Amino acid sequence: MRYSIVILAALVSGSVFAETPRDFLSRFETEAGAPAVAERGARFFSDKHGSDWSCSTCHTARPTQPGRHDKTGKTIAPLAPAANTERFTRAAKVDKWFRRNCNDVVGRECSAGEKADVLAWLLTLK
Numbered sequence: 001m002r003y004s005i006v007i008l009a010a011l012v013s014g015s016v017f018a019e020t021p022r023d024f025l026s027r028f029e030t031e032a033g034a035p036a037v038a039e040r041g042a043r044f045f046s047d048k049h050g051s052d053w054s055c056s057t058c059h060t061a062r063p064t065q066p067g068r069h070d071k072t073g074k075t076i077a078p079l080a081p082a083a084n085t086e087r088f089t090r091a092a093k094v095d096k097w098f099r100r101n102c103n104d105v106v107g108r109e110c111s112a113g114e115k116a117d118v119l120a121w122l123l124t125l126k
């Protein structure tokens with residue numbers, strides 16, 4: 001009985017499905033079939049890819065700091081896991097925002113390799 005309550009609590013809090021940024025990095029690297037290159041991720045993040053925005057427009061060039069949404073002016077919590085332990089722990093959130101933000105900036109979904117590079121770079125930030 002007590003055991004099932006623990007399981008239920010874990011399910012409700014979502015911790016059973018919690019992942020770490022490292023889990024996401026290895027998943028993207030496996031999908032891409034190649035190791036990530038953090039430096040390439042840094043360039044990808046600051047590049048406008050021919051649009052008005054880069055990732056750093058909203059997340060800043062130093063994503064250990066809070067960002068600011070370029071359109072709504074709303075504050076965005078830091079994207080780097082070192083500064084925000086909630087980042088890259090929920091697949092639904094990671095997938096949703098990679099899809100939306102990549103479409104806005106790059107005009108298409110990011111490839112697994114691009115996601116791996118960006119995440120590898122974010123993980124170098126302290």
Ligand code: HEC
Pocket residue numbers: 045053054055056057058059069070071076077086087088089090093094097098101102104105106118
């Ligand atoms: C127009 C503003 C804007 C731009 C440009 C932008 N983002 Fe975001 N991003 C957001 C907002 C808003 C959220 C969701 C709110 C939050 O999580 O704080 C978010 C969340 C994310 C997340 C979710 C991470 C997590 O686990 O919480 C990822 C990943 C992400 N962005 C990556 C990118 C990448 C990569 C780029 C460039 C291709 C980019 N963003 C460009 C506004 C932006």
